[in-house]
Amino acid sequence: MPTDQHPHGGRRPHFHRGRRGPDRRGDRRPQPQQSQSQGQAQTHGQGPSESNKADTINVDQIVREIKARIAQRHGIDLSSSQIQELAARRLEAILDPRTLKPSLLDQLRQNAGAPAAIAPVEPAPAYEFEDHTIFDTHNGLLRALRNLLKPILKLFFNPNPISHALNAQARLNKEAASREMERERTQSEWNALHYTLVQRLVTEIARTSIEMQSLTLRVESLSTRVDHYERRVRELEQGAQPASQQQQQTPSAGVPGFNPGRPGGGETAGSGSDQSGEGGRRRRRRRRSRRGPGSPDGAQDGSPETSPAEMADDGGPDDMEPDAPAEAPAAAAPDTSAGGPTDEP
Amino acid sequence: MKLAIVVQRYGSDVGGGSELHARYIAEHLAAHADVTVYTTCARDYVSWRNHYPAGADLVNGIAVERFPVERERDPRDFARRSAFVFDHQHSVHDEMAWLDAQGPVCPALVDRLSRTLDSFDFVVAFSLRYYTAFHAARLARHRTVLVPTTERDPALGLAIFGPVLRSAGAIMYNSPEERALIEHLAHTEAVPGVTVGVGSQVPAHTDAGRARRAFGLDKPFVVYVGRIDVNKGCEELFDYFMRYCAHHERPLDLVLIGTPVLPVPSHPRIRHLGYVTDQDKFDVIAAAEALVMPSPFESLSMVALEAWALGRPVLANGRCDVLVGQCQRSNAGLYYQNGLEFDALLETLLDDGGLAAEMGQNGRRFYQRHYAWEVVEGKYLAMFDRLQTQARDAGPAEAAPGWVERRRRHLPPATTLVSAAPAGPARETTDLSGAPS
Numbered sequence: 001m002p003t004d005q006h007p008h009g010g011r012r013p014h015f016h017r018g019r020r021g022p023d024r025r026g027d028r029r030p031q032p033q034q035s036q037s038q039g040q041a042q043t044h045g046q047g048p049s050e051s052n053k054a055d056t057i058n059v060d061q062i063v064r065e066i067k068a069r070i071a072q073r074h075g076i077d078l079s080s081s082q083i084q085e086l087a088a089r090r091l092e093a094i095l096d097p098r099t100l101k102p103s104l105l106d107q108l109r110q111n112a113g114a115p116a117a118i119a120p121v122e123p124a125p126a127y128e129f130e131d132h133t134i135f136d137t138h139n140g141l142l143r144a145l146r147n148l149l150k151p152i153l154k155l156f157f158n159p160n161p162i163s164h165a166l167n168a169q170a171r172l173n174k175e176a177a178s179r180e181m182e183r184e185r186t187q188s189e190w191n192a193l194h195y196t197l198v199q200r201l202v203t204e205i206a207r208t209s210i211e212m213q214s215l216t217l218r219v220e221s222l223s224t225r226v227d228h229y230e231r232r233v234r235e236l237e238q239g240a241q242p243a244s245q246q247q248q249q250t251p252s253a254g255v256p257g258f259n260p261g262r263p264g265g266g267e268t269a270g271s272g273s274d275q276s277g278e279g280g281r282r283r284r285r286r287r288r289s290r291r292g293p294g295s296p297d298g299a300q301d302g303s304p305e306t307s308p309a310e311m312a313d314d315g316g317p318d319d320m321e322p323d324a325p326a327e328a329p330a331a332a333a334p335d336t337s338a339g340g341p342t343d344e345p
Numbered sequence: 346m347k348l349a350i351v352v353q354r355y356g357s358d359v360g361g362g363s364e365l366h367a368r369y370i371a372e373h374l375a376a377h378a379d380v381t382v383y384t385t386c387a388r389d390y391v392s393w394r395n396h397y398p399a400g401a402d403l404v405n406g407i408a409v410e411r412f413p414v415e416r417e418r419d420p421r422d423f424a425r426r427s428a429f430v431f432d433h434q435h436s437v438h439d440e441m442a443w444l445d446a447q448g449p450v451c452p453a454l455v456d457r458l459s460r461t462l463d464s465f466d467f468v469v470a471f472s473l474r475y476y477t478a479f480h481a482a483r484l485a486r487h488r489t490v491l492v493p494t495t496e497r498d499p500a501l502g503l504a505i506f507g508p509v510l511r512s513a514g515a516i517m518y519n520s521p522e523e524r525a526l527i528e529h530l531a532h533t534e535a536v537p538g539v540t541v542g543v544g545s546q547v548p549a550h551t552d553a554g555r556a557r558r559a560f561g562l563d564k565p566f567v568v569y570v571g572r573i574d575v576n577k578g579c580e581e582l583f584d585y586f587m588r589y590c591a592h593h594e595r596p597l598d599l600v601l602i603g604t605p606v607l608p609v610p611s612h613p614r615i616r617h618l619g620y621v622t623d624q625d626k627f628d629v630i631a632a633a634e635a636l637v638m639p640s641p642f643e644s645l646s647m648v649a650l651e652a653w654a655l656g657r658p659v660l661a662n663g664r665c666d667v668l669v670g671q672c673q674r675s676n677a678g679l680y681y682q683n684g685l686e687f688d689a690l691l692e693t694l695l696d697d698g699g700l701a702a703e704m705g706q707n708g709r710r711f712y713q714r715h716y717a718w719e720v721v722e723g724k725y726l727a728m729f730d731r732l733q734t735q736a737r738d739a740g741p742a743e744a745a746p747g748w749v750e751r752r753r754r755h756l757p758p759a760t761t762l763v764s765a766a767p768a769g770p771a772r773e774t775t776d777l778s779g780a781p782s
Contacts, residue, residue: 059676066689
């Protein structure tokens with residue numbers, strides 16, 4: 001919004017300040033002087049410059065980053081089907097196909113949650129074994145001859161025990177087949193139950209781990225906020241010291257218009273005020289550690305972290321941040337910045 | 346140079362993207378050519394009921410000839426025919442019946458154009474899917490400069506449009522995405538074309554403070570401008586915004602400008618201003634934190650261009666390829682695909698004032714570079730010059746199918762063809778700024 005159109009006198013309203021995290025723009029921060037001159041150029045009808053400034057931000061990248069952040073933070077918002085899909089992938093990893101027959105796995109998947117559908121075992125050919133069975137034949141003449149000669153045969157041995165034994169064996173076979181079928185059905189039901197249990201357990205573990213991830217992020221966020229409030233309380237406590245005490249601690253405080261944190265603030269800013277210089281270094285270190293060593297925003301080459309435009313920009317949210325804790329060890333992070341204490345806005 | 350502009354509706358009080366597009370183009374080309382507009386007497390695009398008197402008219406200094414619509418649209422018949430040609434195997438005859446059912450059926454306009462065609466150098470026909478543009482382009486063939494204003498709509502998959510597109514003298518596309526889609530479906534690579542779009546009558550000065558006072562907009566707000574309709578994604582926008590309100594205490598209103606087709610929810614943070622003047626609209630946009638464009642189907646969002654012209658960022662529906670392409674090419678808008686993204690991206694825009702301002706600046710540059718009137722007019726004039734100097738060997742007209750062939754139901758469902766076409770935003774901008782190709 002052009003500054004002349006903004007209801008807050010060219011500055012963003014208060015809610016734009018101090019509520020964002022690390023500065024995603026890095027060195028993309030617009031320079032107020034440039035914006036003003038561009039605005040003037042357009043007002044005078046000269047049209048915008050055709051420079052490549054549009055490339056300084058990449059909306060595609062911003063959208064992708066935000067999508068990734070959402071995916072990370074709102075994992076818990078995954079739908080149940082998505083969680084089940086995730087759990088299925090984890091289950092695949094648990095059920096190692098190298099140690100498990102693929103057909104068995106398929107069967108388990110099919111049986112899971114469904115009543116066991118056991119294919120009936122083909123029963124052994126049922127046969128009755130009676131006393132007359134050994135003499136049976138389809139040939140009537142032969143059957144009549146055998147019946148005629150049966151008494152003669154019984155003179156040599158008794159066939160009845162053989163018939164009884166075979167009869168018992170037939171009965172045993174039938175019972176064994178029935179028992180086997182029942183055992184397979186029970187086993188299949190157990191397998192399905194076990195598979196369902198494992199599947200549900202894995203799903204629950206997946207859900208819990210996503211929830212845990214989300215809670216971890218929340219805890220991190222809350223602890224950062226607690227840290228921030230602690231620092232703020234400490235700062236307020238320091239600010240509540242009597243004015244006379246402050247004057248004693250800061251000899252230059254009485255000089256009208258003196259601002260140790262700004263360029264051109266006087267020689268004493270760089271040489272005399274150890275407290276502000278140390279505070280500035282601490283603030284720089286804190287920002288750098290927040291951005292991380294690999295961040296492109298960080299001053300990797302030892303160049304001053306802030307541009308002159310940034311120094312002049314007193315509306316940035318960073319200005320709202322409290323100072324580092326007073327007890328932070330000064331030697332904890334060596335200061336690699338080439339800029340002196342006056343670099344700080 | 347004499348130009349005939351053919352459009353389905355025309356008037357200073359006619360809303361709608363392509364109609365406004367046609368009016369702007371007519372008014373700007375009038376500075377370079379003798380322009381006559383051929384249009385219908387309809388004002389309502391749903392019924393095509395005759396509203397304006399037939400005959401000659403003058404709109405903002407442009408000569409307009411209006412012709413009566415022969416019959417109003419029967420919505421049920423149109424819906425039935427649409428469902429048939431979009432989702433079933435059908436014939437050319439079915440497609441022609443669909444075109445007539447859609448309307449506005451205005452044979453008097455076509456007759457008049459056929460009688461006066463020789464007096465015009467070019468016929469600029471707007472909105473291919475309508476009866477008027479279709480028949481005008483068929484009549485004028487290589488003297489047609491076609492402005493299809495199509496979106497990713499099943500109608501573009503109908504077979505009747507292919508020959509019309511291929512026989513046109515030139516095609517003025519609204520976006521690279523539209524061009525890619527049309528070239529894929531109708532094989533119009535040989536037809537001279539350029540991506541133009543349209544400018545807007547953005548005032549030189551806006552007064553955001555006045556709009557805030559006039560409408561009582563005391564809180565920061567995002568604005569939606571356009572028809573408040575389900576088809577424009579407004580229902581989804583209401584859901585997302587109310588969800589946003591439930592999760593955030595930030596004082597932020599959603600301000601709506603436009604005619605409601607959908608009931609506006611009664612919510613303390615949703616404000617409906619109704620239909621406002623252009624100056625009010627631009628002032629409100631200038632006062633807004635961002636413009637929200639929830640429509641999933643757009644061939645060119647003029648409101649987004651207006652917001653960019655005023656230096657405001659845009660939050661667009663990420664399911665619309667054209668909007669995503671515009672946001673990416675301009676680096677001046679963010680795009681969401683669901684409620685969570687809407688929430689996060691809106692927060693980003695509101696939290697990071699510098700980012701929003703920079704995107705606004707990018708938008709302003711993008712508008713000036715591609716959609717300023719001198720650029721748009723220049724592209725049209727360059728195309729007319731090219732068509733006049735390089736007589737295109739259009740070849741013989743494609744043979745029209747015979748009586749039996751027209752009735753043979755062998756054409757695939759239009760939806761199948763359109764959904765199979767490549768999707769996604771186009772990244773290259775050479776076509777936008779380059780010469781016609």
